[in-house]
Amino acid sequence: KAGVTQTPRYLIKTRGQQVTLSCSPISGHRSVSWYQQTPGQGLQFLFEYFSETQRNKGNFPGRFSGRQFSNSRSEMNVSTLELGDSALYLCATRGTDTQYFGPGTRLTVL
Amino acid sequence: DQQVKQNSPSLSVQEGRISILNCDYTNSMFDYFLWYKKYPAEGPTFLISISSIKDKNEDGRFTVFLNKSAKHLSLHIVPSQPGDSAVYFCASGGDDKIIFGKGTRLHILP
Numbered sequence: 001k002a003g004v005t006q007t008p009r010y011l012i013k014t015r016g017q018q019v020t021l022s023c024s025p026i027s028g029h030r031s032v033s034w035y036q037q038t039p040g041q042g043l044q045f046l047f048e049y050f051s052e053t054q055r056n057k058g059n060f061p062g063r064f065s066g067r068q069f070s071n072s073r074s075e076m077n078v079s080t081l082e083l084g085d086s087a088l089y090l091c092a093t094r095g096t097d098t099q100y101f102g103p104g105t106r107l108t109v110l
Numbered sequence: 111d112q113q114v115k116q117n118s119p120s121l122s123v124q125e126g127r128i129s130i131l132n133c134d135y136t137n138s139m140f141d142y143f144l145w146y147k148k149y150p151a152e153g154p155t156f157l158i159s160i161s162s163i164k165d166k167n168e169d170g171r172f173t174v175f176l177n178k179s180a181k182h183l184s185l186h187i188v189p190s191q192p193g194d195s196a197v198y199f200c201a202s203g204g205d206d207k208i209i210f211g212k213g214t215r216l217h218i219l220p
Binding site for chain 1: 116144146151152153154155156159199207208209210211212213
């Protein structure tokens with residue numbers, strides 16, 4: 001089985017712009033979760049989608065949004081980028097009592 | 111409010127010795143606990159897990175211990191090898207959520 005894929009792998013944006021990140025889960029996995037990783041903050045949960053519906057949401061501002069398509073692929077959007085949004089964004093799909101992570105998208109906001 | 115805490119941001123251990131990574135949690139309703147390992151520029155990879163009904167789980171060089179009364183779990187790596195140098199995240203799962211700690215960076219010294 002192919003693993004979780006994320007595109008793009010690297011992205012550079014400027015403050016005020018918006019960005020869309022994509023995640024393709026492992027075939028057959030219907031749950032997709034998004035995390036933000038910054039140094040010293042660990043993995044902070046953004047949201048989880050299951051069957052095209054947002055099932056859980058973390059404590060992030062409304063600038064962070066997501067969606068899931070019928071083929072389980074998910075996108076995450078961040079609008080009005082701020083410098084503090086620079087981070088590694090990871091998506092994960094759920095297996096039996098564990099999660100499988102993609103390689104992440106490294107977003108740099110200048 | 112951090113439900114999963116890894117109080118040591120970093121740890122250095124001599125090659126061949128035992129590495130002990132610690133994690134504390136606050137929610138006694140967690141059903142299972144997991145450890146992930148993360149190399150730079152890669153997503154976390156699942157290492158080992160333990161159900162809340164067990165107190166020990168072993169897989170090769172990796173052993174996870176769970177002390178429910180103390181709400182504490184630890185990961186033992188023995189013997190430590192250079193390839194073990196990475197960031198280790200503990201996570202607690204249950205109720206459709208997985209919550210991660212901030213991670214501990216393990217350095218294996220030659």
